Amino acid sequence: MTWIYPLTPGTGESADILGGKGHGLITLRRLGLPVPPGFVIGTPACRAFLRDGRFPDGLETELAAAVRTLENTTGRRFGSGGGRRFGSGGGRPLAVSVRSGAAVSMPGMMDTVLNLGLTTEATATVPDDAMGRLHAAVRTVFTSWHSPRATTYRELNGIPHDLGTAVVVQAMVFGDRDEHSGTGVAFSRDPNTGDKAPFGDVLFGRQGDDVVSGRSTPDPLSELAAREPAVWEQLVAALHQLERHYRDACHVEFTFETGALWFLQVRPGGLTGRAALRTAVDLADEHLIDRRTAVRRVSARHLQAARTPRIDTGDETDLLTRGRGACPGVVSGRIAVTADQAAHMAADGPVILVRPDTSPLDMHGLAAAAGVATSRGGPTSHAAVVARAMGKPAVVDAAALTVDTAADHVRIGERLLPAGTLITIDGTGGEIALGKPSITTETADTHLDRLLTWADELSGDHSQRPAEARLSAAHARL
Amino acid sequence: MTSSDESAVLHVLRCIGYAELPRVADAAGLPDLDAESYLIDLATAGLVTRTSGAWGLTESGRAEDARRITRELGTAGARDALTAAYEKFMVLNPELLDLCSAWQLRTVDGMATPNDHSDPSYDARVLERFADLDRRAEAVIADLAAALPRFGRYRGRLTAALDRVRAGALEHLTDSMTSYHTVWFQLHEDLLATLGIPRAWTAAR
Numbered sequence: 001m002t003w004i005y006p007l008t009p010g011t012g013e014s015a016d017i018l019g020g021k022g023h024g025l026i027t028l029r030r031l032g033l034p035v036p037p038g039f040v041i042g043t044p045a046c047r048a049f050l051r052d053g054r055f056p057d058g059l060e061t062e063l064a065a066a067v068r069t070l071e072n073t074t075g076r077r078f079g080s081g082g083g084r085r086f087g088s089g090g091g092r093p094l095a096v097s098v099r100s101g102a103a104v105s106m107p108g109m110m111d112t113v114l115n116l117g118l119t120t121e122a123t124a125t126v127p128d129d130a131m132g133r134l135h136a137a138v139r140t141v142f143t144s145w146h147s148p149r150a151t152t153y154r155e156l157n158g159i160p161h162d163l164g165t166a167v168v169v170q171a172m173v174f175g176d177r178d179e180h181s182g183t184g185v186a187f188s189r190d191p192n193t194g195d196k197a198p199f200g201d202v203l204f205g206r207q208g209d210d211v212v213s214g215r216s217t218p219d220p221l222s223e224l225a226a227r228e229p230a231v232w233e234q235l236v237a238a239l240h241q242l243e244r245h246y247r248d249a250c251h252v253e254f255t256f257e258t259g260a261l262w263f264l265q266v267r268p269g270g271l272t273g274r275a276a277l278r279t280a281v282d283l284a285d286e287h288l289i290d291r292r293t294a295v296r297r298v299s300a301r302h303l304q305a306a307r308t309p310r311i312d313t314g315d316e317t318d319l320l321t322r323g324r325g326a327c328p329g330v331v332s333g334r335i336a337v338t339a340d341q342a343a344h345m346a347a348d349g350p351v352i353l354v355r356p357d358t359s360p361l362d363m364h365g366l367a368a369a370a371g372v373a374t375s376r377g378g379p380t381s382h383a384a385v386v387a388r389a390m391g392k393p394a395v396v397d398a399a400a401l402t403v404d405t406a407a408d409h410v411r412i413g414e415r416l417l418p419a420g421t422l423i424t425i426d427g428t429g430g431e432i433a434l435g436k437p438s439i440t441t442e443t444a445d446t447h448l449d450r451l452l453t454w455a456d457e458l459s460g461d462h463s464q465r466p467a468e469a470r471l472s473a474a475h476a477r478l
Numbered sequence: 479m480t481s482s483d484e485s486a487v488l489h490v491l492r493c494i495g496y497a498e499l500p501r502v503a504d505a506a507g508l509p510d511l512d513a514e515s516y517l518i519d520l521a522t523a524g525l526v527t528r529t530s531g532a533w534g535l536t537e538s539g540r541a542e543d544a545r546r547i548t549r550e551l552g553t554a555g556a557r558d559a560l561t562a563a564y565e566k567f568m569v570l571n572p573e574l575l576d577l578c579s580a581w582q583l584r585t586v587d588g589m590a591t592p593n594d595h596s597d598p599s600y601d602a603r604v605l606e607r608f609a610d611l612d613r614r615a616e617a618v619i620a621d622l623a624a625a626l627p628r629f630g631r632y633r634g635r636l637t638a639a640l641d642r643v644r645a646g647a648l649e650h651l652t653d654s655m656t657s658y659h660t661v662w663f664q665l666h667e668d669l670l671a672t673l674g675i676p677r678a679w680t681a682a683r
Contacts, residue, residue: 148614149573152607156580272589301587339495343529357677360660360667364496364532379590380575382663388582389653389660 003045004062006069007038007170017042019166021101024266031245033238034262037073038096038170039066041138043103046164049142055135063138064131066169070094074171078117079130093117095172098137100144102165105267109153110165111144113137114207115172134169141167170264173257175207180228180259183208186221187251188239191271192429193313194278194447198222198236200251208253217399231256242266247288249279273305273428274445281447284454291454296478298451300468306448309439311426317437320412320423323373323398323430326384331371331393332424332436335417337405339365345420352423354410356403358383366390371425373432375401393427401432483508485546486628487516488535491526492543493668496534501655505664507631547672556625557673563621564669570615571666577611578652578659580604595648605643608651608658612640619665626672635661 005011005018009030015023022040029035041059048056067078076094095117100110116137117130144150145165154161175183184202189195201218204227225232235254238261242250246268253265271279280294289297309330313319333350336342342353342365350370355362357376366372366386371393377383378397387394402411410417412432417423424433448467455474456462483506490505491497497505503513517533520526525539535543551557581604583590584597595601616633623630639658642650652659670677 148611149576152573152576152611155603155607156576157585270588272587299587301589301591305589305591359495359677360493360664361495363655364534380572380579382575382659382666385575385578385582385652385659386663388579389657 001062003042003056003059004066005040005042006066007035007040007168011040013042016103016163017044017166019043019101019103019168020105020267021099021265022166022168025168025170025263027245028242028263028266031238031241033241034260036170036173036262036264037070038168039070040101041167041169043164043166046142046145046166047162049139050145050164055139060135063134067131067134070096070169070171076171078134096134097168097170097172098134098141099168099170100141100165101168102145103163104157104159106150106153106159106165109144109150110147111141113140118172138167138169141165173255173260173262173264175203175255175257176205177257179205181205181255181257182224182228183253183255184218184221184224185251185253186235186239187249188243189249189271189275189279189282191249191251191275192310192431194249194271194275194282196282198239208255228256228259230259231261234261238263242268243283244288247283247293249275249283273302273308274310276302277306277445277451278447281451292458292478295451295455295458295471295474298471300471303448303467303471306445307441308428309441310428311424311431311433312438312440313429313431314438318434320415320417320432320434321398321400323375323395323401323432324379325394325426325428325430326379326381326396327387327392327394328428329371329393330424330426330428330439332422333370335410335419335421335423336365336369337403337408337410337419339363341365341419343368352425354401354403355383357381358386366392371395371427373398373401373425375399375403387427393425395425395427395430395432398430398432483512484516484519485543485550487513488520488525488539488543489547489628489668489671491533491535492540492547492671493664496529496532497655498532502533504656505631505635507634544671544674548674550626551672554626559625560622560669561673563618563625564673564675566618566621567666567669570611570618571662573611574615574659574662577604577608581608581651582653601648605651608640612636622669629665629668632661632665632668636665 005013007025007029011026018040025035045056045059071078071094074094076092078094095115098113098116116133175181182202182204184200186198186200190197190199198221200221202221202224203218248268249271250266250268252263255262255264277298280297283289284291284294308328311317311330333352334345335354336345336351337354339362342351345351346368353365353369353372355374357374372387373395374383375398381396384394384396400412408419422435424436452467452470455470458477459473461473486506490502494505499510499514503510506513517526525536525542526533527536582593584593584600619629619633636658639650639656639661650657
């Protein structure tokens with residue numbers, strides 16, 4: 001094979017060829033963890049396609065052979081779909097996902113094609129049409145490398161424009177197959193605090209794209225322990241195994257189909273601020289890394305971020321839900337469910353505007369409010385941009401939250417919070433808490449103290465000076 | 479002065495929210511005095527109201543605007559053309575939001591930190607991509623204006639914002655009430671209102 005590599009433990013190419021996603025999937029296979037069968041079209045094929053405007057010689061033949069291998073591995077036929085996703089036994093067709101995966105992470109910037117091979121036309125046509133659709137999907141992913149949005153992302157993040165993307169083709173697994181199916185993301189440690197406990201979201205009975213499109217609300221990952229204990233145990237063991245392999249915290253995307261767990265992606269690192277600091281110290285204590293490495297992994301930016309005031313998420317805090325932080329800062333105020341209400345209430349003290357989303361019609365309410373929380377949108381939504389423009393702490397994408405303006409309340413899960421209820425939001429970690437919980441700063445952080453002691457041992461300088469100076473003196477010696 | 483100008487003033491309030499006279503006039507493309515005269519007429523009819531110096535729609539004003547823009551869209555026979563242009567707008571929208579976020583926050587060591595505009599080369603990169611997006615937006619706004627001429631006004635307002643940024647007033651990219659993002663946000667709202675598309679997943683207003 002020249003262009004295509006199987007997702008098997010023996011594939012030894014680097015992430016430059018396989019992309020980060022493909023490389024991670026092969027790592028998972030090597031560790032004996034379950035990955036849907038499939039193959040990777042390497043970045044050289046993408047570069048050739050983008051240069052010549054057509055598939056390079058030999059790619060089509062290799063693609064046909066790779067699909068035949070996938071048919072043999074799964075015992076299913078590609079393109080015999082007839083629209084039946086969940087037919088019984090041998091009648092179940094082979095459907096594939098076609099995903100982008102560059103060497104450098106570019107989340108959400110390129111195209112993905114799911115459920116290929118399942119369209120209803122397949123009944124009336126020959127399987128060759130499925131191959132034609134697969135070719136088109138691969139071309140779509142290749143071409144999306146040059147989409148203006150992806151180009152902008154690379155430009156802003158200093159990623160070279162000539163790398164191209166790999167394409168990962170895998171047998172589909174279905175999180176919406178039955179009540180013992182679902183999908184989620186899991187971090188080996190809490191990315192907000194660094195606490196060593198699996199953290200993330202799970203969506204029961206749904207595919208991952210249902211979250212993105214807003215059709216469904218995810219549950220905290222811990223729900224999995226109660227509802228699918230076997231999947232939970234396997235997931236927790238895998239996260240532990242992956243941490244030992246990468247010698248770092250990591251996170252995975254997963255799907256479980258009829259109780260069987262599958263990994264769709266793994267990525268090491270990525271923790272920031274307080275979580276990065278705590279994890280570096282804990283990993284050294286667990287002897288996964290040495291103290292030098294721990295000191296090297298913490299940057300001055302992480303120290304600065306660790307100093308940001310945060311809601312104390314300890315036992316005394318009544319945490320209502322968590323969205324995503326869009327503008328840092330902790331602020332307390334009474335709930336207002338419309339912009340007009342926020343404008344009226346603000347005369348009597350601080351207000352938090354809670355909305356499904358924001359429109360320009362909410363601007364006067366946002367201007368009057370001390371902070372804003374929305375159930376939709378992301379950190380790059382209009383609401384987030386406007387909140388940052390006004391310097392208001394903001395939590396977005398708090399999916400468990402619904403706003404009922406007619407009833408004049410906010411619902412979070414089973415709980416009803418009438419307008420006027422005092423809440424506190426944290427625009428860094430996305431927490432929404434009842435009342436006015438205590439606020440933490442890093443000053444009393446034993447992890448910081450220990451890391452800085454290690455830094456002093458490395459630099460040989462034990463004098464009194466600011467944390468950044470102690471860290472940079474150690475970095476200079478590494 | 480025509481009744482279509484009055485409708486324009488009414489519709490501006492539907493798209494920009496509470497605003498003082500100069501912003502209403504600017505968005506409607508009218509002299510302040512004319513805009514104010516229409517606002518007073520509209521207030522007399524109970525369609526708009528003035529609170530602490532800012533003009534805004536009443537509930538009946540919102541309903542009346544919906545009636546007028548639906549009629550306008552039908553009369554112009556512009557629904558299909560406008561829908562097609564809206565789909566092109568929605569391709570640009572996530573990139574615009576990426577760029578606005580990159581202007582406000584800069585990712586260093588995997589962390590988004592406020593962009594303090596101390597690195598001219600970073601700002602220049604963002605602005606260059608912004609200018610590129612603005613050129614592509616020009617074609618989309620031309621399509622929108624071909625369907626309904628009033629959308630042409632957004633071209634001038636966006637250009638004015640970008641010109642102010644280029645002249646050194648950096649807050650006019652994302653952070654002022656007449657910034658590029660604010661005008662774009664209003665254009666987005668205008669398209670949703672005109673085509674009758676609910677803002678995604680809004681349970682109740």
